[in-house]
Amino acid sequence: MSETLLGVDEKQLLHQYLDAARSALLWKLSGLSDYDVRRPLTPTGTNLLGLVKHAAGVELNYFGRVFGRPFPNPPLWSTAEALPASDMYAAEDESRESVLEFYGEVRSFADATVAALPLDAPGVVTWWSPQRREVTLRQVLVQVSIELHRHAGHADVVRELIDGAVGMQDGNSNMPQMPAQWWAEHHARLEEIAAASSQVLKG
Incomplete structure (x- = not known):
């Protein structure tokens, strides 16, 4: 049975944080064309569909592997033999639908692991250093939640660069409700501050 924190089931709470990251990441693809979800918008190629694919691998x-419950027939891109960054974009033969469907399968697989094991179940992260590779399910839930929330933040920025859409979660923008003109002026003001700071540093 899971431990409780102030009357709240700890495993359930950790799982809720994980699910929030999953939902935020997937939401960033909503309403976009296949081109836009694949567009690389940083020098290292960060793109929305690639972030979802990467989350599936994570x-x-x-x-799976950490707890001796390997995912059946894992794709090559999720293994140690993968080509560099091949988990960070969808290849020509990988449709948007297939990536989302695969992530759905992985989520169900991951949820089954969480349901089956106690929070103190031991595991081994073989790709970590020997000094820290022994972990528990509790640690892994925190680790994966942190990583997925980080990637949801990446998706925030990529989506804004695509069409200006912002927001933390569906139905909760977490942004001041200001008109477009205000944001344009705000952006211009920040540019002025940055330029002035540069001149001060040069002086």
């Missing part, structure tokens, strides 16, 4: 390995 969950597949942390909730």
Whole structure:
């Protein structure tokens, strides 16, 4: 049975944080064309569909290999033999639908691991250093939640660069409700501050 924190089931709470990250990441693809979800918008190629694919690989390995529950027939890109960054974009033969469907399968697989094991269940993260590779399910839930929230933040920025859409979660923008003109002036003001700071430093 899971431990409780102030009357709240700890495993359930950790799982809720994980699910919040999953939902935020997937939401960032909503309403976009296939081109836009694949567009690389940083020098290292960060793109929305690639972030989802990467999240699938993260969950597949942390909730699978770490606890001796390997995902059946893992794709090559999720293994140690993968080509560099091949988990960070969808290839020509990988449709948007197939990536989302695969992530759904991985989520179900990961949730089954969480349901089956106690929070103190031991695991081994073989790709970590020997000094820290022995972990528990509790640690893995925190680790994966942190990583997925980080990638949801990446998706925030990429989506804003695509069409200006912002927001933390569906139905909760977490942004001041200001007109477009206000944001344009705000942006211009920040540019002025940055330029002035540069001149001060040069002086």
